[in-house]
Amino acid sequence: MVKAVAVAQPERFGRYRVLRRLGSGSFATVWLGHDDLLDTPVAIKVLAENWSHQLDIHHRFVEEARILRQADSEWLVRVHDIGTLPDERPYFVMTYADRGSVADRIAAGPLPMDEALRLLTEIGQGVTVLHRHGTIHRDIKPSNVLLQSSPVGERVLVADLGFAKSIDEASGFTAAAGTPGYMSPEQSVVGGDIDVRADVYSLGAVAYELLTGRRPPRPPARVPPSRVRPGLPPALDELIMSALSPNRADRPPDAATFTSRIRAIRMSPDLEVAVPWWRRHRAAWTRIAVTTATALAVLSGSTAAAASPGVSLVDVYDSSGEIHVLVPLPWARQVQANGWSPRELGMVGGHEPGLLVATDVPSWPDPDAEVSGVFAGLLDSDERGPRLDGLVDSVPCAGTPQQRPFSDARWEGEVWQWLDCPEGGTFTAAALRHREHDRTLYLEIRQPDQQPEVVDRLLSGIRLTS
Ligand SMILES: Nc1ncnc2c1ncn2[C@@H]1O[C@H](COP(=O)(O)OP(=O)(O)OP(=O)(O)O)[C@@H](O)[C@H]1O
Secondary structure (H helix, E strand, O other), rough: OOOOOOOOOOEOOOOOEEEEEEOOOOOEEEEEEEEEOOEEEEEEEOOHHOOOOOOOHHHHHHHHHHHHHOOOOEEEEEEEEEEEEEOOOOEEEEOOOOOHHHHHHHHHOOHHHHHHHHHHHHHHHHHHHHHOEEEEEEEEEEEEEEEEEEOOOOEEEEEEOOOOEHHHHOOOOOOOOOOOOOOOOOOOOOOOOOOOOOHHHHHHHHHHHHOOOOOOOOOOOOOOOOHHHOOOOOOHHHHHHHHHHOOOHHHOHHHHHHHHHHHOOOOOOOOOOOOHHHOOOOHHHHHHHHHHHHOOOOOOOHHHHOOOOOOOOOEEOOOOHHHHHEHHHHHHHEEEEOOEEHHOOOOOOOOEEEEEEEEOOHHHHOOOOOOEEEEEEEOOOOOOOOOOOOOOOOOOOOOEEEEEEOOOEEEEEEEEEEEEHHHEEEEEEEEEEOOOOEEEEEEEEOOOOOOOHHHHHHHHOOOEEO
């Protein structure tokens, strides 16, 4: 595809001040702007000059804005305004997605299972909104799914409806459109009719890539995602392979069905679960405790800032909705929320509510990683009071921990804190009993530096909802 030609930065589009260019696609350039009246950032999509005289493309551009405006959903990029430049080119003004795209997220490394399934559920909800509106997206792919900060961490916004087609007009449609690797076999056939199951195929391709880091092989080759990422639940493997069926009759019938099946798998107890750092890496910690005095490192500014008490807090909760933890916003980059097994601490017990929220969940078990985050898992109160001795029987960091009681309106228990960990970090373990619900919570907090007030704020911000 020909990319839009480079353009000089204009000062304004209508009442919107232009700050910088966000990127250019095949037909348009997207700019970061500022709405000075409402004091908010906006993204402004402007049709490229080289296409502005082609009526069908002009029409499709305006149609994209219209669909987004009419569908008006929290799972889609919202369109707030539309206008025309003095040279007759149309532009529309939309929500600014400040956290890049799902393609950037995949490029940054493997996604924890729960994170991948959360993203997939939200993408599926966006596509479901479009299907209910009577629209087929036809170009669902990671770079067309944007991310925006929200009070609960972040939100997925399905974007780029440049190829979208009304369901009524799609049967008998002739032009081939979509992106190789993500588009259904029927989309590449000139004259082939398509329906919502074309988007279900693309959802399957996005699911495959979120979980394995790779695009699915081109049909007719078929390699189940579990061959690339062993340990995927069989139901997930089957769902993705059925969405990727060359014959659309074998796929889930629409995005709503695909999404509800993903949601059910996400709630199932046999998924990968959050793992406390402690017990699993005891051997590594014992070794490090001996060598750590010479291994202290200088903190990076960004990580130190992540723990600063001045930053805003977000409420993150586990998939059962029982445990709510208030964490500094920069810590909430990744969440594994599907529970845990107290057996990890050498205790009896099956699957319990638990979550791990951290700047880098896959690195949580690595003692040398500079990670900020919290692990919180419920224990059966009958078995264990809010005591750490016996529970924590290895040495994660150098020196003896500072031990203190903790008590507030909701919780009582004890806290042990090591201040001399690898990479200059601190490690905190806590066992707290809820005063009303007879539940005990085991917690681990990793921070890049010593800020006891962050620990106390975290502990008193934890809520149980049942
Ligand atoms: N609402 C938005 N907020 C932030 N960035 C955006 C927004 N919409 C688009 N972008 C970014 O602007 C760039 C251009 O987007 P656009 O949708 O025009 O094209 P594309 O998806 O890159 O390409 P194509 O249309 O050829 O598939 C992309 O990098 C995209 O991530």
